[in-house]
Amino acid sequence: MEIQDIIKPENLVYSKSKLQVDVISHYCPGCSHGVVHKIVSEVIDELGIQEKTIGVSPVGCAVFAYNLIDIDWQEAAHGRAPAVATGIARTNPDKIVFTYQGDGDLASIGAAEILHACNRGENLVVIFINNGIYGMTGGQMAPTTLVGQVTSTTPMGRTVELNGYPLKITELIAQLPGVHYCTRQSVHTAATVRRCKNAIRKAFQNVMDKKGTSFVEVTSTCNSGWKMTPVQANDWMVEHMFTEYPQGELKDNDKKG
Amino acid sequence: MAKVRGAVVVDKEGCKGCGLCVVACPQNVLALNKDVNSRGYHYSYMANPEECIGCAHCGLVCPDTCITIYRVKL
Numbered sequence: 001m002e003i004q005d006i007i008k009p010e011n012l013v014y015s016k017s018k019l020q021v022d023v024i025s026h027y028c029p030g031c032s033h034g035v036v037h038k039i040v041s042e043v044i045d046e047l048g049i050q051e052k053t054i055g056v057s058p059v060g061c062a063v064f065a066y067n068l069i070d071i072d073w074q075e076a077a078h079g080r081a082p083a084v085a086t087g088i089a090r091t092n093p094d095k096i097v098f099t100y101q102g103d104g105d106l107a108s109i110g111a112a113e114i115l116h117a118c119n120r121g122e123n124l125v126v127i128f129i130n131n132g133i134y135g136m137t138g139g140q141m142a143p144t145t146l147v148g149q150v151t152s153t154t155p156m157g158r159t160v161e162l163n164g165y166p167l168k169i170t171e172l173i174a175q176l177p178g179v180h181y182c183t184r185q186s187v188h189t190a191a192t193v194r195r196c197k198n199a200i201r202k203a204f205q206n207v208m209d210k211k212g213t214s215f216v217e218v219t220s221t222c223n224s225g226w227k228m229t230p231v232q233a234n235d236w237m238v239e240h241m242f243t244e245y246p247q248g249e250l251k252d253n254d255k256k257g
Numbered sequence: 258m259a260k261v262r263g264a265v266v267v268d269k270e271g272c273k274g275c276g277l278c279v280v281a282c283p284q285n286v287l288a289l290n291k292d293v294n295s296r297g298y299h300y301s302y303m304a305n306p307e308e309c310i311g312c313a314h315c316g317l318v319c320p321d322t323c324i325t326i327y328r329v330k331l
């Protein structure tokens with residue numbers, strides 16, 4: 001059989017979601033952000049909520065998310081996405097509102113905003129990209145940086161004496177009564193991409209059903225900031241990040257008694 | 258003989274040559290081209306097209322959604 005006989009519309013099994021704007025993204029080659037954007041686009045499309053969804057983009061490499069996914073967006077000041085999203089969701093109860101935030105944005109400058117929004121149980125999806133550093137500004141240490149991890153501000157590796165411990169903010173958030181669903185996923189293999197998509201779909205469905213906050217961490221790579229190839233970065237993430245940030249569900253109130 | 262055949266089409270100009278699809282492919286179909294696209298990236302291509310089973314692993318992991326996948330049952 002010739003390749004031309006296979007490449008026909010009736011044989012199509014996978015293609016770009018129509019919600020993904022047809023531009024080349026600003027992300028570095030191999031960056032996890034791109035995979036998560038793709039999943040979010042597919043989920044919004046499959047749930048048929050393109051016209052009802054409002055994203056709140058962060059400060060960080062995802063600052064231009066509004067150029068890449070064809071829905072309504074609002075850009076927030078650094079770390080303030082959960083506060084902005086609270087306002088949008090409360091004044092537009094018929095809309096599906098989500099924030100998309102990096103670990104510098106969410107766990108550092110925006111730690112107060114995310115904890116209080118989740119504690120209030122705001123009806124939001126939170127997509128949290130934990131790549132362990134500040135990607136956009138040149139790979140500085142973040143609260144989530146691992147002990148011993150080399151960054152541009154910890155050239156000898158993070159130490160507990162100087163920098164304290166990695167902040168497991170997803171574990172903190174899972175404890176809050178306002179949080180309905182909290183999970184930690186990754187997107188480095190086909191199987192984990194599928195699993196992460198199921199988690200993100202569930203989070204959006206929860207908000208459509210007005211169940212309160214649904215929080216999805218995606219343990220991610222920033223190969224540029226980590227000074228690795230994309231393939232090395234995925235391997236490094238599995239070897240080092242997954243011990244500190246164990247994968248899987250932390251909370252699902254649907255499964256309660 | 259395989260019961261399915263697949264084929265992928267890589268958007269040559271969109272590809273950033275990250276290589277994640279190459280390692281995701283269980284059939285060793287993909288490789289990075291020694292040629293580069295207009296932005297200087299060694300874009301991915303089907304080096305072993307006969308081996309493709311259309312599993313879509315490459316498409317799922319591609320951060321730039323450059324891979325369109327087709328599959329036929331034989």
Ligand SMILES: Cc1ncc(C[n+]2csc(CCOP(=O)(O)OP(=O)(O)O)c2C)c(N)n1
Pocket residue numbers: 059060061062078101102103104105106109129131133134135136137142222
């Ligand atoms: C108020 C304020 N402080 C600091 C900055 C500088 N700044 C821009 S992005 C960023 C951190 C981004 O890191 P993260 O949220 O982890 O996202 P990533 O780029 O890794 O995806 C910082 C500190 C800013 N833009 N505004």
Ligand code: SF4
Pocket residue numbers: 026027028030031032033061131135136221222223224225
């Ligand atoms: S700097 Fe890091 S987080 Fe930002 S686009 Fe590049 S790889 Fe992604």
Ligand code: SF4
Pocket residue numbers: 030267271272273274275276277278279300301318319320321322323324
């Ligand atoms: S995963 Fe996508 S961007 Fe990366 S080499 Fe393959 S086709 Fe190109």
